[in-house]
Amino acid sequence: xxxxxxxxxxxxxxxxxxxxxxxxxxxxxxxxxxxxxxxxxxxxxxxxxxxxxxxxxxxxxxxxxxxxxxxxxxxxxxxxxxxxxxxxxxxxxxxxxxxxxxxxxxxxxxxxxxxxxxxxxxxxxxxxxxxxxxxxxxxxxxxxxxxxxxxxxxxxxxxxxxxxxxxxxxxxxxxxxxxxxxxxxxxxxxxxxxxxxxxxxxxxxxxxxxxxxxxxxxxxxxxxxxxxxxxxxxxxxxxxxxxxxxxxxxxxxxxxxxxxxxxxxxxxxxxxxxxxxxxxxxxxxxxxxxxxxxxxxxxxxxxxxxxxxxx
Numbered sequence: 001x002x003x004x005x006x007x008x009x010x011x012x013x014x015x016x017x018x019x020x021x022x023x024x025x026x027x028x029x030x031x032x033x034x035x036x037x038x039x040x041x042x043x044x045x046x047x048x049x050x051x052x053x054x055x056x057x058x059x060x061x062x063x064x065x066x067x068x069x070x071x072x073x074x075x076x077x078x079x080x081x082x083x084x085x086x087x088x089x090x091x092x093x094x095x096x097x098x099x100x101x102x103x104x105x106x107x108x109x110x111x112x113x114x115x116x117x118x119x120x121x122x123x124x125x126x127x128x129x130x131x132x133x134x135x136x137x138x139x140x141x142x143x144x145x146x147x148x149x150x151x152x153x154x155x156x157x158x159x160x161x162x163x164x165x166x167x168x169x170x171x172x173x174x175x176x177x178x179x180x181x182x183x184x185x186x187x188x189x190x191x192x193x194x195x196x197x198x199x200x201x202x203x204x205x206x207x208x209x210x211x212x213x214x215x216x217x218x219x220x221x222x223x224x225x226x227x228x229x230x231x232x233x234x235x236x237x238x239x240x241x242x243x244x245x246x247x248x249x250x251x252x253x254x255x256x257x258x259x260x261x262x263x264x265x266x267x268x269x270x271x272x273x274x275x276x277x278x279x280x281x282x283x284x285x286x287x288x289x290x291x292x293x294x295x296x297x298x299x300x301x302x303x304x305x306x307x308x309x310x311x
Contacts, residue, residue, distance in 0.1 A: 032280035101209030119257035122178035
């Protein structure tokens with residue numbers, strides 16, 4: 001009998017604790033929502049960009065998405081095919097389209113990406129070069145990120161189910177855009193791309209690279225130094241060091257992350273307000289995730305970089 005009473009008392013205490021925790025969370029959420037509504041857009045953007053800067057990213061007002069900065073730390077890491085091979089280990093499920101070409105005595109790479117980056121749908125265009133005189137296949141080389149003078153005018157629009165969900169443009173070496181909370185399979189996304197080069201030789205070399213990658217002439221539109229194409233299904237072989245089961249589990253995990261993000265930030269509907277709200281609700285966790293994410297992502301890049309250079 002005493003055992004039953006002690007169980008009832010324990011359950012009552014647990015219920016009180018749960019109720020107090022729920023009340024505290026509710027009060028904190030109401031206070032956080034009030035702070036977000038009282039802040040100006042400039043104040044929220046400053047706080048968010050300060051947090052994102054350690055990752056090399058920033059908030060873009062035009063499309064309310066997360067984009068890469070002008071000179072992020074990833075620029076020092078260069079690029080190699082191994083980054084794509086291990087992308088799934090960082091919860092990135094993507095279609096990749098590397099276009100290799102040679103111009104002005106350099107090996108060039110223009111690569112397109114689209115897919116799911118953790119709890120965000122996104123797309124990227126990257127420009128890289130390699131100055132080695134070698135007979136090795138281009139996919140075996142290590143590439144350096146393009147310099148400021150080598151940047152190209154890039155533009156892409158990302159479409160899902162016949163609707164444009166994001167559009168980005170600018171003079172860049174790495175044009176990106178990520179929509180937190182949006183889940184997409186890579187096959188559901190269509191990327192319409194336009195690249196404007198500084199010279200005709202670069203345009204012609206890139207055009208030949210597209211043909212070698214498997215694009216038909218009818219799929220490529222050339223106007224002056226500008227080339228436009230549509231990236232739907234990859235023409236090139238997709239490399240991944242993980243099996244289909246692992247890919248499926250990562251996709252399920254990304255779905256849950258998107259749902260949790262949307263549920264936790266439910267009072268708001270824009271990226272700026274949602275992330276600001278979560279930062280006020282969970283300030284300690286917010287700062288810890290930033291530090292942890294910075295450490296993990298940088299370690300991954302450095303590990304792949306060292307391995308490729310040794311190879």
